[in-house]
Amino acid sequence: xxxxxxxxxxxxxxxxxxxxxxxxxxxxxxxxxxxxxxxxxxxxxxxxxxxxxxxxxxxxxxxxxxxxxxxxxxxxxxxxxxxxxxxxxxxxxxxxxxxxxxxxxxxxxxxxxxxxxxxxxxxxxxxxxxxxxxxxxxxxxxxxxxxxxxxxxxxxxxxxxxxxxxxxxxxxxxxxxxxxxxxxxxxxxxxxxxxxxxxxxxxxxxxxxxxxxxxxxxxxxxxxxxxxxxxxxxxxxxxxxxxxxxxxxxxxxxxxxxxxxxxxxxxxxxxxxxxxxxxxxxxxxxxxxxxxxxxxxxxxxxxxxxxxxxxxxxxxxxxxxxxxxxxxxxxxxxxxxxxxxxxxxxxxxxxxxxxxxxxxxxxxxxxxxxxxxxxxxxxxxxxxxxxxxxxxxxxxxxxxxxxxxxxxxxxxxxxxx
Numbered sequence: 001x002x003x004x005x006x007x008x009x010x011x012x013x014x015x016x017x018x019x020x021x022x023x024x025x026x027x028x029x030x031x032x033x034x035x036x037x038x039x040x041x042x043x044x045x046x047x048x049x050x051x052x053x054x055x056x057x058x059x060x061x062x063x064x065x066x067x068x069x070x071x072x073x074x075x076x077x078x079x080x081x082x083x084x085x086x087x088x089x090x091x092x093x094x095x096x097x098x099x100x101x102x103x104x105x106x107x108x109x110x111x112x113x114x115x116x117x118x119x120x121x122x123x124x125x126x127x128x129x130x131x132x133x134x135x136x137x138x139x140x141x142x143x144x145x146x147x148x149x150x151x152x153x154x155x156x157x158x159x160x161x162x163x164x165x166x167x168x169x170x171x172x173x174x175x176x177x178x179x180x181x182x183x184x185x186x187x188x189x190x191x192x193x194x195x196x197x198x199x200x201x202x203x204x205x206x207x208x209x210x211x212x213x214x215x216x217x218x219x220x221x222x223x224x225x226x227x228x229x230x231x232x233x234x235x236x237x238x239x240x241x242x243x244x245x246x247x248x249x250x251x252x253x254x255x256x257x258x259x260x261x262x263x264x265x266x267x268x269x270x271x272x273x274x275x276x277x278x279x280x281x282x283x284x285x286x287x288x289x290x291x292x293x294x295x296x297x298x299x300x301x302x303x304x305x306x307x308x309x310x311x312x313x314x315x316x317x318x319x320x321x322x323x324x325x326x327x328x329x330x331x332x333x334x335x336x337x338x339x340x341x342x343x344x345x346x347x348x349x350x351x352x353x354x355x356x357x358x359x360x361x362x363x364x365x366x367x368x369x370x371x372x373x374x375x376x377x378x379x380x381x382x383x384x385x386x387x388x389x390x391x392x393x394x395x396x397x398x399x400x401x402x403x404x405x406x407x408x409x410x411x412x413x414x415x416x417x
Contacts, residue, residue, distance in 0.1 A: 032304030033351030033389055034358070040301065041359045041377070041385045043293030049363075049375045050289075064245050065140065065275045068097075068252065069234040073273040086269040089233045091226050093259055097235060100255050103243035108136030109217045112232040118165075118213060119185045120173040128169060129212040132220045140238045143209070146170075148180045148195030151216055159218030164195040166210040187223065191215065245274070301388070304351065305396045312344050312400035337405035344397020345390060352389025356382055 067073060070086040094109045101107065111132040118125050131137075135156035143150060147170075151162050163184065170179045170193075183190040197209045224231060239248050249272055256270060356377075363375035 031351070032307035033301070033348050033392060034304075034355040036301035036304040036392070037352040037355030037385050037389050038358050039296065040294065040298075040388065041356060041381050042362060043296070044290065044381045044384070045359055045363060045375060045377045047289050047293065048378055048381065064239050064243070066237040066239070066249065066252070067234055067273045067275075068237065068256070068270060069273070070232070070270055072271040076271065078267065082267075087260070088231075089235055089270065091221060091233075093256060094233070094235050096259055097237070097252065097255060101237070101248070101252060103240050103248045103251070104237050105240045106136040106139045106236075106238040108140055108236045109134045110137065110234050110236060111217050111220050112234070113220060114230065116186060116213075118163075118169065118173070120182060123173045125169055125172045131212050131214045132217050133214060134217045137214070137236070140236050144198040144200075146196045146198040147178075148193070150195055150214070156216045157218060159216050159220075159222045161189055161191045161219060162194045162216065163191040164197060164214040165193055166197050166208070166212045167199040168208075168210040169213060170196045186213070186215070249274070301392060304348075305392045308344055308347055308393065308396035309400065311347070312340060312397050313403075316340065316400050316404045333405040337401045340401035340404050341394070341397045344401070345393035348389045348393025348396065349386070352385055352392075355389070356385045359385075 068089060070088050071083060072078070076083070091109070094107070097104075098107045113130050113132050115127040116130045118128060135151055135153050137143075138150035143164075146167055148164070150164055151160070154160075155162050163186065165173075165179065165184075173179065173184065174182065179193045179196055182193050184193060185191070197212075197214075199210050200208060220231065237248075237252065239245060252272060253268060257268065260269060262269060360377050363377045366375040
C-alpha cells in the first residue's frame with residue numbers, strides 16, 4: 001500500500017513540475033476547460049436562480065388555485081379565431097359561481113384595466129399597474145401589509161373609492177410622511193389610501209406589488225359598466241383544503257356551461273387554468289433551458305478536452321527521451337501512466353475551479369446589479385463542475401498517458417536524441 005502511495009505522490013510531483021515548466025502552454029490548456037465549465041455552470045446557475053424566483057413568486061398562491069377566463073394562460077388546441085368569439089366572464093357568472101360552488105374557500109373577481117396615473121398634491125406617478133379586484137383577492141394571494149389593511153367586503157361590494165398602494169408608490173408619493181388616510185387622485189376622483197403592501201421585490205410575471213395599486217372591482221363596474229370592451233375579467237377560485245380538484249373543476253365547468261346554455265356537442269367557451277398545471281409548464285420550460293444549456297456548453301467542453309489531449313500528446317513527444325531514461329532506471333509503466341494522467345487531470349481541475357470562481361463572481365455582481373433578483377450558485381452545481389472537469393481531464397489524458405507508458409525505453413531514448 002505504501003508503495004502505491006509513494007508512486008502516486010511521485011507521479012503527482014512530476015506532473016506539477018511539468019506544468020510549472022510550461023506556463024504558457026498550461027495557461028492555454030486551462031483556458032479551454034475554464035470556458036467550458038464556466039458556460040455550463042453559469043447556465044445551470046441562471047436556470048436555478050430563475051426556478052427559485054418562480055417558486056418564490058408562486059409561493060403566495062395555493063398550487064390548486066384556479067383561474068377562470070375567456071382566454072388561456074397556457075398552450076391550447078382552440079384556434080385563435082375561435083377564442084376571440086368567447087364572451088368575457090360576466091359579473092353575474094361570478095356571483096353564480098360564488099353561490100353555487102361549495103368546495104371553494106374563496107372566489108374573487110379581477111378586472112384587467114389599462115395602466116393609470118396616480119397623484120398626491122404635487123407628486124405624481126405615471127403609468128402604474130392597476131389591480132382591480134374584489135375583496136377576496138387578499139385572502140387568495142395572501143398579501144402582507146406594511147401599514148393599514150385591504151378593503152373589506154362592504155367597501156368592495158359598494159365600490160367605495162378606497163385604494164391600497166405598493167411600497168414604491170407610497171415612497172414616490174409621500175416620502176417619509178404617513179400615507180394612511182391621505183387622499184390621492186385617480187380616475188379624476190379622490191381615493192382614500194387605506195393600506196400599503198409590504199415590499200416584496202420584483203415580480204416575475206409582470207409588475208411587482210411594490211409598484212401596483214389595488215382598488216375595488218365594483219368601483220370600475222359602477223364607473224365603466226359591465227360590457228366595456230377594453231376590460232377583461234377573470235374569476236379566481238381558491239379550493240378548500242380537502243376539495244377534490246378534478247371534481248371542483250368539473251363542477252365549475254358544468255355550472256358555467258349551464259349558465260351560458262352551451263350544448264353538449266359544443267366546446268367550452270372559457271378556460272380554467274390551475275396553478276399546478278402552470279407550474280408544470282414552467283418546469284418543462286426550465287428543463288428545456290437546462291438541456292439547451294448543456295448542448296451549447298458541451299461544445300465548449302469538447303474544445304477544452306481536445307485542447308488538453310493535444311497538449312498531452314505534445315508533452316509526451318517532447319519528453320520521450322526522459323520517459324526512456326526513467327524506464328531504463330526502473331520506472332514502471334504505472335508511474336509513467338499516472339505521471340501524465342495526473343498532469344491532464346490537474347489541468348482540467350484547475351481550469352474547472354477557475355471557471356467556478358468566475359461564475360461565483362458573476363453571481364455576486366449579477367445579484368447586486370439586479371437588486372430584486374438573486375443569482376444562486378448551489379453546492380450541487382459547484383460539485384458538478386468539479387466532477388465534470390475531473391472527468392474531462394481523465395478522458396483527455398488517458399490515451400496520451402497510455403501511449404507514454406507503453407513506450408519501449410531503448411526506442412524512447414533513441415527517438416528523443
